[in-house]
Amino acid sequence: MRILVTGGTGNVGRLVVERLVRAGVIVRVVSRRANAALPGGVEVVRGDLAEPETLRPALRQVDRMYLFPSPATAAGIVRLAERAGVRRVVTLSSGAVTTGHDTDFHLPVEQAVQASGMEWTHVRPGEFMLNNLWLWGPSIRAERVVREPFPDRTGRPVHERDIADVATAALLDDGHQHTAYTLNGPDLLSRRDQVRAIAEAVGQDISLDVVTPAQARDLYLAQGGFAAASADFLTGFQAYSGGAADAAPVSQPEPEVQDRAPTAWDAIGTPARTFGAWAREHAQEFLGPGA
Numbered sequence: 425m426r427i428l429v430t431g432g433t434g435n436v437g438r439l440v441v442e443r444l445v446r447a448g449v450i451v452r453v454v455s456r457r458a459n460a461a462l463p464g465g466v467e468v469v470r471g472d473l474a475e476p477e478t479l480r481p482a483l484r485q486v487d488r489m490y491l492f493p494s495p496a497t498a499a500g501i502v503r504l505a506e507r508a509g510v511r512r513v514v515t516l517s518s519g520a521v522t523t524g525h526d527t528d529f530h531l532p533v534e535q536a537v538q539a540s541g542m543e544w545t546h547v548r549p550g551e552f553m554l555n556n557l558w559l560w561g562p563s564i565r566a567e568r569v570v571r572e573p574f575p576d577r578t579g580r581p582v583h584e585r586d587i588a589d590v591a592t593a594a595l596l597d598d599g600h601q602h603t604a605y606t607l608n609g610p611d612l613l614s615r616r617d618q619v620r621a622i623a624e625a626v627g628q629d630i631s632l633d634v635v636t637p638a639q640a641r642d643l644y645l646a647q648g649g650f651a652a653a654s655a656d657f658l659t660g661f662q663a664y665s666g667g668a669a670d671a672a673p674v675s676q677p678e679p680e681v682q683d684r685a686p687t688a689w690d691a692i693g694t695p696a697r698t699f700g701a702w703a704r705e706h707a708q709e710f711l712g713p714g715a
Contacts, residue, residue: 425449425450425487425488426449426450426451426452426485426486426487426488427444427449427450427451427452427486427487427488427489427490427595428452428453428454428482428483428486428488428489428490428510429441429444429451429452429453429454429489429490430453430454430473430489430490430491430492431473431490431492431516432453432454432455432460432462432466432490433453433455433457433460433461433462434492435552435554435584436516436549436584436587436588436591437453437490437492437516438462439584439585439587439588440490440588440591440592440595441453441462441463441466442463442588443588443589443592444592444595444596445463445465445466447592447596449596450467451465451466451467452466452467452468452469452482452486453466453467453468453469454469454470454471454473454479454482455468455469455470455471456470456471456472457470469481469482470482473492473494473497473501474494474496474497475497476497476500476501476504477504479501479504479505480504480508483504483505483508483510484508485509486505486508486509486510487509487510487511487512488510488511488512488513488514488595489505489510489512489513489514490513490514490516490591490595491513491514491515491516491533491537492516493515493516493517493529493530493533494533495528495529495530495532495533498532498533498536498537499532499536501536502536502537502539502540502542503540505540505542506540506541506542510542511542511543512542512543512544512545512595512601513537513540513542513543513544513545514544514545514546514547514591514594514595515530515533515534515537515544515545515546515547516547516549516587516591517530517531517533517534517546517547517548517604518530518548518549518550519548519549519550519551519606519607519608520548521534521546521548521604522548522604522606530548534546534604543601543602544601544602545594545600545601545602545603545604545605546603546604546605547587547590547591547594547605547607548604548605548606548607549582549586549587549607549608550579550580550581550582550606550607550608550609550685551579551580551581551582552581552582552584552587553581553582553583553584553609553699553702554584555581555650556581556618556622557706557709557710558649558650558651559644559650559651559654559658560619560622560710561709561710562647562651563647564622564626564630564710564711565710565711565712568628568629568630568631569630569631569632569633570619570630570631570632570633571632571633571634571635571639571640571643572615572619572632572633572634572635572640573634573635573636573637573639573640573659573660573673574615574637574660575614575615575616575632575634576614576615576616577614577615578612578613578614579612579613580608580609580610580611580612580613580685581608581609581613581618581699582607582608582609582687582696583609583696583697583698583699583701583702585697586607586609586687586688586694586696586697587607589688589692589694590605590607590688590691590692593691593692600691605686605690605691606685606686607686607687607688607691607696608685608686608687608696609687609696609697609698609699610687610689610695610696610697610698611698611699613699615632616632617699618699619632621699621700621703622703622710624700624703625700625703625704625706625707625710626703626707626710626711627707628711637659637660637661637673638659640655640658640659641655641656641658641659641661644658644659659673660673661673
């Protein structure tokens with residue numbers, strides 16, 4: 425069996441690659457970089473999801489595919505994959521499809537796959553635990569502080585390894601076809617709870633300074649990277665669709681109440697990893713080199 429992984433150098437894709445290699449299947453990664461850092465034995469074929477025709481060489485003799493979302497070209501990619509003989513596709517989607525907030529990014533990818541004759545599984549993670557490393561990591565490393573506009577907002581962030589485990593199982597095992605798995609973490613946590621867990625993991629005090637949404641947006645824009653790219657959405661000035669929010673954000677929204685949400689346990693019978701475990705795994709990244 426040969427499995428093609430698109431987005432194979434990303435935060436979830438690289439974990440899928442590692443799991444497939446351990447399972448003993450032939451793994452091929454399509455990448456814009458021929459020298460992408462990947463485990464030994466992985467086939468690397470140059471290609472770009474933004475240009476579907478460049479994927480033809482990567483799709484040769486492929487049985488199954490892990491599909492990173494590229495909504496503008498998804499239909500073309502799916503057509504090429506089906507014509508090449510791919511029989512099963514696992515898409516990295518979003519929990520926002522489940523809630524109805526995502527109608528123009530991940531949803532079109534799902535629809536293109538479902539319209540094909542291939543077997544399909546959609547993996548729909550909610551908020552990534554990794555978001556906290558990208559968003560809070562710089563200020564924790566520099567000042568041991570988190571500046572947060574919504575400290576009491578709650579959510580169920582999901583570990584990237586849970587996402588990869590479910591995607592890998594759907595690629596390798598039968599019984600997951602024509603199913604969409606929404607994935608969350610096991611615990612309902614406020615932003616305060618998450619900062620506290622990171623402080624425990626690194627063994628140092630981390631202060632949480634409450635700022636206004638406008639102040640947070642300015643800080644994120646200045647920080648760059650993930651924070652800047654998501655500044656308007658994270659601070660409530662932008663709706664999920666990308667348009668302006670219906671109302672100006674407030675500094676202290678009512679805490680969100682959620683019933684039990686589906687996790688990796690519901691998909692593959694594996695206990696979902698906790699935020700505390702995730703924080704311990706990434707403790708050194710929060711502390712910085714030499715700490």
